[in-house]
Amino acid sequence: MTSLASSVDAGQQRPLVAEASGRNWLTRLILAVAVLVATSVAIDLGADETFGWDARVNCAAVEAHVAGLDPYFVKNLKDTKLSYPYLPVTLDAFRPLCAGGFLVAHYKPIFLILAVISALLLPGLGKTRGGLQSIALRVVFALGGLLGFEWIIATGNFAILSGLLTAASLALLLRPAPSEGGASIAPQLAGAALLGLVTSFKLVFFPVLAALYVLPLPRRSKLLLIAVAAGMFALPILASLVAYPDLFKSWLAAIFGQIPGQHAPGNEVNPSLLFLSLTLADHVGLAGSKSVVAVLYGLIAVALVLGPLAMSVWRMVGAQAAAGKASLLQAFDGWLIGHPEAAMRIAVLAMYALYLCAPRLKEYAFFEVALYAAILVVELPAAMMAAVLAIAVVIPTLASVSGIAFMGGFGQLAIALICFWLLLPRQPSGRSAPQET
Numbered sequence: 238m239t240s241l242a243s244s245v246d247a248g249q250q251r252p253l254v255a256e257a258s259g260r261n262w263l264t265r266l267i268l269a270v271a272v273l274v275a276t277s278v279a280i281d282l283g284a285d286e287t288f289g290w291d292a293r294v295n296c297a298a299v300e301a302h303v304a305g306l307d308p309y310f311v312k313n314l315k316d317t318k319l320s321y322p323y324l325p326v327t328l329d330a331f332r333p334l335c336a337g338g339f340l341v342a343h344y345k346p347i348f349l350i351l352a353v354i355s356a357l358l359l360p361g362l363g364k365t366r367g368g369l370q371s372i373a374l375r376v377v378f379a380l381g382g383l384l385g386f387e388w389i390i391a392t393g394n395f396a397i398l399s400g401l402l403t404a405a406s407l408a409l410l411l412r413p414a415p416s417e418g419g420a421s422i423a424p425q426l427a428g429a430a431l432l433g434l435v436t437s438f439k440l441v442f443f444p445v446l447a448a449l450y451v452l453p454l455p456r457r458s459k460l461l462l463i464a465v466a467a468g469m470f471a472l473p474i475l476a477s478l479v480a481y482p483d484l485f486k487s488w489l490a491a492i493f494g495q496i497p498g499q500h501a502p503g504n505e506v507n508p509s510l511l512f513l514s515l516t517l518a519d520h521v522g523l524a525g526s527k528s529v530v531a532v533l534y535g536l537i538a539v540a541l542v543l544g545p546l547a548m549s550v551w552r553m554v555g556a557q558a559a560a561g562k563a564s565l566l567q568a569f570d571g572w573l574i575g576h577p578e579a580a581m582r583i584a585v586l587a588m589y590a591l592y593l594c595a596p597r598l599k600e601y602a603f604f605e606v607a608l609y610a611a612i613l614v615v616e617l618p619a620a621m622m623a624a625v626l627a628i629a630v631v632i633p634t635l636a637s638v639s640g641i642a643f644m645g646g647f648g649q650l651a652i653a654l655i656c657f658w659l660l661l662p663r664q665p666s667g668r669s670a671p672q673e674t
Contacts, residue, residue, distance in 0.1 A: 262619070263370075263619050263622070263623075264370060266623055266626065267370065267373060267374055267377060267626075270377055270381070270626050270630055270631060271373065271377045273381070273630075273631060273634055273635070274377050274380050274381035274630065274634060276638070277381065277387065277634045277637065277638055278349065278380060278381075278386075278390075280638060281345070281387055281390040281391065282345050282346070282349065282390070284390075284391070288390075288391050288392065288393070289341065289344055289345070289391075289392065289393030290317065290319060290392060290393065291319070291392040291393045291394040291395065291601075292340060292341050292344045292392075292393030292394070292395070293316065293317060293341055293393065294314060294317045294319045294320075294321060295321065295323070295331060295335070295395055296331070296334075296335035296338070296340060296341050297314040297315045297316065297317055297321075298314060298321035298328065299328055299331050299332050299335040300315065300335070301313045301314055301315075302328040302329075302484075303332070307483075307484065307487050308321050308328060308484075309321055309484065309487035309488055309490065309491040309496070310487070310491075310496060310499070311496075311499040311500060312499075318499075318500060319500050320491050320496075320499055320500045320501065320502060321491070322491075322492065322502040323395075323438065324437065324473050324474065324477045324485075324488060325477040325480075325481035325484035325485055325488055326473045326476045326477045326480065326481065327438075327473070328481075328484075331395075341393075344393045345390055345393075348389055348390060348393070348397045349390070351397050351398070351400075351401050352379060352380055352386050352389070352397060352400070352604075353376060353379075353380070354401060354404075355379060355397075355400050355401045355403075355404040355608060356375050356376040356378075356379035356380065356404070356608075356611065357372065357375075357376065358401075358404040358405050358407075358408050359375050359379070359404050359407060359408065359608060359611055359612055360407060360408045360411045360412070360612065361375075361612070361615060362411065362578055362581055362582055362585075362612065362613075362615075362616060363578040363616070371615045374611070374614065374615050374622075375611040375612070375615060377630065378607060378610060378611035378614055378626075378629070378630060379604075379607055379608055379611050381630040381634050382603075382606075382607030382610055382611065382629045382630050382656075383603040383604075383606055383607045383610070383629055383633065383649055383652060383653050383656070384600070384603060384633050384634070384637060384649055385600075385601060385602065385603030385604030385605070385606060385607045385649075386604050386607070387637060388599075388600040388601040388603070388604070389601045389604050392600075392601055394599075394601040395438075396599075396601045396602055396604055396605065397604070398438075399435045399438045399439070399605060400604050400605050400608055402431050402432075402434060402435045403431075403432070403435050403605050403608055404608055405428075405431055406428040406429070406431035406432040406435065407428070407585070407608070407609075407612065408428070409424045409425060409427050409428030409431065410424075410425055410428035410429065410432070410449070410452065410462075410584075411428075411581050411584075411585070411612075412424050412425065413577070422454065422458055422461075422462075425452070425454070425458075425462055426461070426462060426465055429446075429449055429462040429463070429465045429466040429469075430465050430466065430468075430469045431469075432445070432446060432449070432466050432469075433446060433465065433466035433467060433468065433469030433470040433472075434469045434470070434472075434473070436466075436470050437469070437470045437471075437472070437473040437474065439597075439602070440474075441595045441596050441597045442591075442592060442595050443470055444591045444594070444595070445588050445591045445592055446463060446466045446467060446470065447463070447587070447591065448584050448585075448587035448588040448591060449462045449463050449466060449584070450463065451573060451580060451583050451584040451587050452573070452580060452581065452584050453573045453574050453576070453577035453580035453581065454573075454574070455570075455574070456570050505599070507597055507598055507599050507600070508598060508599075508600065508646065508647045508648070508649050508650040509595060509596060509597055509598035509650070510534060510537050510538050510541070510542075510593070510594055510596075510598075510650070511530075511534050511596040511597070513537060513647055513650070514530050514533040514534040514537055515530050517533060518530050518533055534596070538594045541654055542590045542593050542594055542654070542657065543590060543594065545657075545658060545661060546586060546587065546590045546661065549661040549662055549663070550583055550662075552662075552663075553572075553576075553579065553583075553662060554568070554569055554572045579662070582613060582616065582662065583662075585609050585612050585613055586609075586613065586657075586660060586661065588609050589606060589609040589610060589613075589657060589660070590657065592605060592606055592609065593606065593650075593653060593654070593657065598650070600649060603649050603653060606653055607629075610625075610629065610656055610657075610660065613660045614626070614629075614660070617659075617660070621659060624659060625656055625659050625660065628652055628655050628656055628659070629652055629653075629655075629656040632652070633648070633649075633652055
């Protein structure tokens with residue numbers, strides 16, 4: 238009898254031991270990746286101080302504006318050949334940041350602090366809303382994922398600010414869904430407003446706002462969120478047009494390369510799907526045909542990003558949608574409300590996907606892509622999590638430390654796409670437990 242009881246106890250303890258071993262293995266992996274990322278960041282902080290050209294350009298534009306000069310003409314900017322890409326309203330918004338030259342002189346530690354704050358602001362989903370390991374994983378991924386932060390440190394680009402606002406907006410948007418008792422959606426409205434403001438920094442990311450429709454809220458509430466976000470997107474543009482009419486014309490001319498003899502932001506090489514399409518069209522001698530490039534761009538975006546996302550979501554929702562009497566859209570809305578945690582994961586994946594599909598995706602913009610991925614990677618099974626960490630963090634970081642620069646090619650885009658495919662849900666989702674509000 239004693240022997241039988243011992244066998245039962247041993248059988249019950251075996252899964253617990255295996256689970257503990259799995260947790261220890263995962264903790265050691267995260268610690269090893271954290272040491273690698275910390276080493277890479279330390280190297281970047283000690284790199285040549287001649288870097289940080291974007292911070293110098295932005296603050297030179299602010300100084301030119303203060304002096305009464307047109308900052309969109311490169312000849313008016315001190316010690317640079319690059320142009321200022323942001324809306325005129327940002328010239329006054331950035332003035333406190335650039336005052337006294339402190340930011341330009343010390344941007345690296347400042348941006349590191351802002352990046353860590355961004356990672357700490359990122360919300361967890363479901364069971365990963367708390368926990369030291371989950372927080373550490375999000376920080377590691379934000380600082381080391383896809384080399385986005387490394388490019389921010391190298392260039393001094395103000396994408397760090399849009400990343401910070403993106404993290405804050407996600408923290409507000411991905412709160413537990415309010416119950417039908419009438420809990421306020423004020424936090425989600427604030428998050429939508431912040432996300433709209435972020436997309437106004439770089440106008441090409443405006444389609445990301447469509448992902449708000451996937452949140453687990455009634456349709457009317459979701460449309461309100463999209464309207465608020467679109468309004469905040471338009472507000473800086475309208476403010477620039479009304480308050481700075483002459484500068485607004487100069488901004489348009491600079492963006493579209495209509496100022497002779499100076500750098501134009503829209504003409505830069507960048508690792509985007511649109512530039513990939515242009516490169517492929519150039520190989521067959523059709524780069525001069527805008528319609529061919531546009532069709533190729535759409536096909537690539539659907540084949541590599543939007544199509545896989547749609548199929549993955551359909552596998553989760555399709556059976557219920559097909560069985561119901563409601564329309565597909567109504568069934569989808571109902572499924573989202575019935576599965577709030579899965580809906581929020583899909584919303585973040587949709588933002589990731591739409592961000593990747595942007596027609597202009599510079600190297601430093603992958604910092605924001607990494608923020609989206611940092612939320613999702615925590616939810617993965619251990620083996621899949623290890624694969625994503627290896628592909629998105631370890632391999633590119635080791636390559637960078639060894640001197641291989643991800644510049645002028647599609648290396649960052651490739652690892653972001655592979656990471657996206659690994660993050661896609663592969664199994665139908667069961668009904669989530671009710672959320673506390």
